[in-house]
Amino acid sequence: MSIRIFVTGGTFxxxxxxxxxxxxxxxxxxPEMINRSRVSPQxxxxxxxxxxxxxxxxxxxxxxxNMCNSTPEDKIIITHGTDTMAxxxxxxxxxxxxxxxxxxxxxxxxxxxxxxxxxxxxxxxxFVQTLPPGVYVAMNGRYFNWDNVRKNRQTGQFEEVxxx
Amino acid sequence: MSIRIFVTGGTFxxxxxxxxxxxxxxxxxxPEMINRSRVSPQxxxxxxxxxxxxxxxxxxxxxxxNMCNSTPEDKIIITHGTDTMAxxxxxxxxxxxxxxxxxxxxxxxxxxxxxxxxxxxxxxxxFVQTLPPGVYVAMNGRYFNWDNVRKNRQTGQFEEVxxx
Amino acid sequence: MSIRIFVTGGTFxxxxxxxxxxxxxxxxxxPEMINRSRVSPQxxxxxxxxxxxxxxxxxxxxxxxNMCNSTPEDKIIITHGTDTMAxxxxxxxxxxxxxxxxxxxxxxxxxxxxxxxxxxxxxxxxFVQTLPPGVYVAMNGRYFNWDNVRKNRQTGQFEEVxxx
Amino acid sequence: MSIRIFVTGGTFxxxxxxxxxxxxxxxxxxPEMINRSRVSPQxxxxxxxxxxxxxxxxxxxxxxxNMCNSTPEDKIIITHGTDTMAxxxxxxxxxxxxxxxxxxxxxxxxxxxxxxxxxxxxxxxxFVQTLPPGVYVAMNGRYFNWDNVRKNRQTGQFEEVxxx
Numbered sequence: 001m002s003i004r005i006f007v008t009g010g011t012f013x014x015x016x017x018x019x020x021x022x023x024x025x026x027x028x029x030x031p032e033m034i035n036r037s038r039v040s041p042q043x044x045x046x047x048x049x050x051x052x053x054x055x056x057x058x059x060x061x062x063x064x065x066n067m068c069n070s071t072p073e074d075k076i077i078i079t080h081g082t083d084t085m086a087x088x089x090x091x092x093x094x095x096x097x098x099x100x101x102x103x104x105x106x107x108x109x110x111x112x113x114x115x116x117x118x119x120x121x122x123x124x125x126x127f128v129q130t131l132p133p134g135v136y137v138a139m140n141g142r143y144f145n146w147d148n149v150r151k152n153r154q155t156g157q158f159e160e161v162x163x164x
Numbered sequence: 165m166s167i168r169i170f171v172t173g174g175t176f177x178x179x180x181x182x183x184x185x186x187x188x189x190x191x192x193x194x195p196e197m198i199n200r201s202r203v204s205p206q207x208x209x210x211x212x213x214x215x216x217x218x219x220x221x222x223x224x225x226x227x228x229x230n231m232c233n234s235t236p237e238d239k240i241i242i243t244h245g246t247d248t249m250a251x252x253x254x255x256x257x258x259x260x261x262x263x264x265x266x267x268x269x270x271x272x273x274x275x276x277x278x279x280x281x282x283x284x285x286x287x288x289x290x291f292v293q294t295l296p297p298g299v300y301v302a303m304n305g306r307y308f309n310w311d312n313v314r315k316n317r318q319t320g321q322f323e324e325v326x327x328x
Numbered sequence: 329m330s331i332r333i334f335v336t337g338g339t340f341x342x343x344x345x346x347x348x349x350x351x352x353x354x355x356x357x358x359p360e361m362i363n364r365s366r367v368s369p370q371x372x373x374x375x376x377x378x379x380x381x382x383x384x385x386x387x388x389x390x391x392x393x394n395m396c397n398s399t400p401e402d403k404i405i406i407t408h409g410t411d412t413m414a415x416x417x418x419x420x421x422x423x424x425x426x427x428x429x430x431x432x433x434x435x436x437x438x439x440x441x442x443x444x445x446x447x448x449x450x451x452x453x454x455f456v457q458t459l460p461p462g463v464y465v466a467m468n469g470r471y472f473n474w475d476n477v478r479k480n481r482q483t484g485q486f487e488e489v490x491x492x
Numbered sequence: 493m494s495i496r497i498f499v500t501g502g503t504f505x506x507x508x509x510x511x512x513x514x515x516x517x518x519x520x521x522x523p524e525m526i527n528r529s530r531v532s533p534q535x536x537x538x539x540x541x542x543x544x545x546x547x548x549x550x551x552x553x554x555x556x557x558n559m560c561n562s563t564p565e566d567k568i569i570i571t572h573g574t575d576t577m578a579x580x581x582x583x584x585x586x587x588x589x590x591x592x593x594x595x596x597x598x599x600x601x602x603x604x605x606x607x608x609x610x611x612x613x614x615x616x617x618x619f620v621q622t623l624p625p626g627v628y629v630a631m632n633g634r635y636f637n638w639d640n641v642r643k644n645r646q647t648g649q650f651e652e653v654x655x656x
Contacts, residue, residue, distance in 0.1 A: 011349065018435040019484050021339065023351070029240030037283040038271060039305030040321055105383055107202060107346040113605070119201045122286025125305050130294035141289045156347050157204055175513065182599040183648050185503065187515070271510040275605055277441070320511050365611040366599060367633030368649055371602040435530060450614025453633050458622035469617045470532030485532055 002042040003128060004073040005030055006064060009050040010081030012106040012117050025050035029110045030079065033121055041129070053081025053088070053105075057058055061088050066093035073098045075128045077121075081105055082117070082151055082158075085137050089146035093135040102128045104138045166206040167292060168237040169194055170228060173214040175243030176281050189214035193274045194243065197285055206291070208237070217245025217252070217269075225252050229259035238263045239292045241285075245269055246315055246322075249301050253310035257299040266292045268302045271320055285289040330370040331356055331456060332401040334392060335487035337378040338409030340434040342464050357438045358407065361449055369457070372401070381409025381416075381433075389416050393423035402427045403456045405449075409433055410479055410486075413465050417474035421463040430456045432466045435484055493536040495620060496565040497522055497567025498556060502573030503544040504598040504609050509519055519541035519604045523569065525613055529638045533621070536565070545580075545597075553580050557587035566591045569613075573597055574650075577629050581638035585627040594620045594629045599648055 007013070007028045014023040030045045048067060049060060068076055080088060083110045089103055104124035106117035124138045135146035139158040148160050171177065171192045178187040194209045212231060213224060232240055246251060246269045253267055268288035270281035288302045301309035303322040312324050335341065335356045342351040358373045376386060376395060386412035396404055408416060410433045419432055432452035452466045463474040467486040476488050499505065499520045506515040521584055522537045540559060541552060558566055572580060574597045596616035598609035616630045627638040631650040640652050 011346075016436055016440050018339075019481070021351075023322040023349075030319030033195075033283075036278055037279060037305055038280050038321070040323075041305055043305075058326055108344055111441055112344050113441055114200055116200060116202050118282045119197075119286035122283035122288075122305070124286075125317075126287040126302070126307070127294065129306070130291065138290070141201055141207075141286070142293070143290070153347070157202070175510075180515075180600055180604050182503075183645070185515075187508075187513075272508055275509050277605055315534070322510055361611075364606055364608060365633055366649070368610050368651075369633055371633075442528055444528060444530050446610045447614035448610035449526075450616075450633070452614075454615040454618030454630070454635070455622065457634070458619065462646040466618070469533055469535075469614070470621070471618070485530070487532075489521055 001075070001129070003075045003077065003125065004071050005034075005043060005045045005077045005079065006067060006142065007047040007050070008053070008056070008060075008078060008080050010053055010079060010105045011109055012079050012081075012105075013050060014038065014109040015111055016062075024108070033110065033118060037118075037122065037125075039125065041125075043125075053084040056081070056084055056088065056095060061091040064088065065092055068092060068096045068099060068101060072147040074133070076101045077124045077128055078103045080103060082107065082139065085139070085151065086146070086149050089135050089137055089149065096135070098133050100128050100131050100133050102131070102138050102143070103136065107121050121127045165239070165293070166208065166237050167239045167241065167289065169198075169207060169209045169241045169243065170231060171209060171211040171214070172217070172220070172224075172228065172244050174217050174243060174269045175273055176243050176245075177214060178273040179275055180263065187273070192243075197274065197282060199281075201286070201289075203289065205289075207289075215245075217248040220245070220248055223256040228252065232256060232260045232263060234263060238297070238318050239275065240265045241288045241292055242267045243269055243285075244273060246303065249303075250310070250313050250315065253299050253301055253313065257310040260299070262297050264292050264295050264297050265299045266295070266302050266307070267300065301321055329403070329457070330372065330401050331403045331405065331406065331453065332399045333362075333371060333373045333374040333405045334395060335373060335378070336381070336384070336388075336392065336406060336408050338381055338407060338433045339437055340409075341406050342377060342437040343439055350438070356407075361438065361446060365446070365450065365453075367453065369453075371453075379409075381412040384409070384412055384416065389419040392416065393420055396420060396424045396427060396429060402461070404429045405452045405456055406431045407433060407449075409468065410435065413467070413479065414474070414477050417463050417465055417477065421474040424463070426461050428456050428459050428461050429463045430459070430466050430471070431464065493567070493621070494536065494565050495567045495569065495617065496563050497526075497535060497537045497569045497571065498559060499537060499539040499542070499543070500548070500552075500556065500570060500572050502545050502597045503601055504571050504573075504606065505542060506601040508605055515601070520571075525610060526630060528610075528612065529617075531617065533617075535617075542590065543573075545576040548573070548576055549578065553583040557584055560584060560588045560591060560593060564627070568593045569616045569620055570595045571597055571613075572601065575629070578638070578641050578643065581627050581629055581641065585638040588627070590625050592620050592623050592625050593627045594623070594630050594635070595628065652655065
């Protein structure tokens with residue numbers, strides 16, 4: 001079994017620029033994280049973009065959808081900024097069929113000691129292997145269907161739009 | 165939904181004793197890890213023992229089985245030393261019915277910078293929510309059925325006994 | 329022997345705010361760092377302010393000078409943002425006599441895995457015990473006299489103004 | 493100014509062997525630490541041995557002394573296990589003249605999140621630049637003269653033999 005990870009940036013991969021004192025993107029930490037996780041399924045990492053998800057445009061989301069369709073794997077993880085995960089999930093649900101796609105990210109950059117990113121990657125990797133085809137967001141130790149998820153900007157937690 | 169975590173020790177929770185220079189058990193790091201993970205499902209942590217899994221006895225495994233049966237949750241994670249995970253999985257499969265039990269651990273103590281433990285906990289938490297009732301080992305980013313798993317002592321990787 | 333540490337903020341103590349995605353100040357990490365360092369000299373930590381050194385005003389520097397004069401210790405460490413360390417050093421040199429004052433900071437926040445802060449604190453603690461009275465900046469593993477130091481904004485390194 | 497660091501092993505450089513579950517020596521972390529510290533003085537690292545200081549023999553100490561004498565630098569840091577630092581300091585004091593030698597180490601391996609090693613290296617680097625020729629132990633944020641230091645095995649703290 002082979003799993004594809006598409007990197008798009010987000011808090012996950014932000015670094016501290018010691019010259020400017022700002023957070024910025026350099027390279028993704030996914031290969032380092034995969035190595036540290038000692039996973040045995042074959043995982044292939046491809047960086048599509050390195051951007052803040054508030055800066056993600058329709059053309060970016062089209063690119064992600066196209067890549068999901070053209071990659072041979074049917075189990076796909078997308079690392080993504082948390083602010084617009086639900087938007088991207090919705091776009092992918094309309095354009096990609098028959099694949100299990102799990103979008104995840106982090107509230108704290110991986111390079112910060114207290115990051116949730118490594119845990120979230122573990123969740124995403126497990127969900128992508130066990131959930132039926134569809135598009136999901138994996139955050140806060142849960143998965144959400146693409147059409148029933150939002151980020152609560154006050155608490156920083158993901159939640160269902162309609163609690164059933 | 166509520167998830168129970170039973171702590172039994174293992175590499176996961178080992179600390180460095182600066183007086184003796186040996187690794188030892190003090191307190192579990194699970195509550196700290198749960199807090200850092202920002203999980204929204206309710207997770208309840210109970211420490212059953214803090215031992216190396218090579219020192220785990222039949223009576224210890226009976227205790228774990230009894231606790232799995234008596235706890236109200238039907239989704240249970242057990243943190244455990246890696247060396248005898250498969251033995252405990254087998255005992256639990258014979259004694260506990262109708263619950264999803266996921267045994268996990270770490271190759272490197274959580275307090276070491278390079279630990280796989282936080283990732284493994286993420287995997288276990290996702291698997292316990294998505295797998296049908298049964299007993300599983302979650303390591304190396306995968307899950308294994310209780311009756312088809314062993315630790316390869318040379319590579320440190322978990323693998324199936326019979327590759328189907 | 330007793331050493332006073334005055335905390336003023338700076339990169340050293342910046343945290344990641346997971347709701348806004350910005351760096352900010354919460355509480356100083358100095359007590360945690362002192363604990364971890366296992367120092368035996370008595371070290372007393374006082375937080376004077378928690379600000380970016382680019383926001384430091386004359387009244388802030390007057391406050392620091394007054395505190396250096398009124399505290400009973402004659403060995404003083406000041407944690408400080410790197411951008412205006414040299415300005416503060418100059419103000420203190422004009423207002424405080426007969427004490428050894430070492431200003432230090434960090435290029436990367438302590439809470440980032442790759443921070444230089446803990447090392448710099450070690451340098452500052454050693455320099456404050458061994459240098460004669462005067463005002464110094466301790467960065468990049470060196471000490472600089474207050475009247476011959478600047479931060480090179482291109483390289484992020486501290487250097488002498490006049491190389492003797 | 494150039495500073496020589498001789499690596500001899502000790503807790504400082506211990507790693508966790510995930511196959512055996514034991515602590516062991518692989519490679520020194522000193523180059524990584526030097527890089528992270530952003531030091532501007534030229535620092536040259538040479539690994540002499542990678543051993544537990546309880547296993548250090550007279551011939552090992554003779555080798556260290558010979559290397560201190562033959563290296564061109566007159567400012568030397570030695571990383572060393574904590575248990576026999578005082579013994580090595582005494583040997584060096586008898587064999588090396590006219591150089592400032594600072595022996596340091598760690599109570600917790602550098603690769604453990606809570607290590608004191610990076611701080612101690614900062615202290616040692618500052619002390620070696622400011623102390624007169626002689627042999628010193630730098631631990632717990634202090635320096636000790638070679639003939640008045642011991643490790644308290646109960647507390648793990650270094651202390652003077654004779655309190656003046």
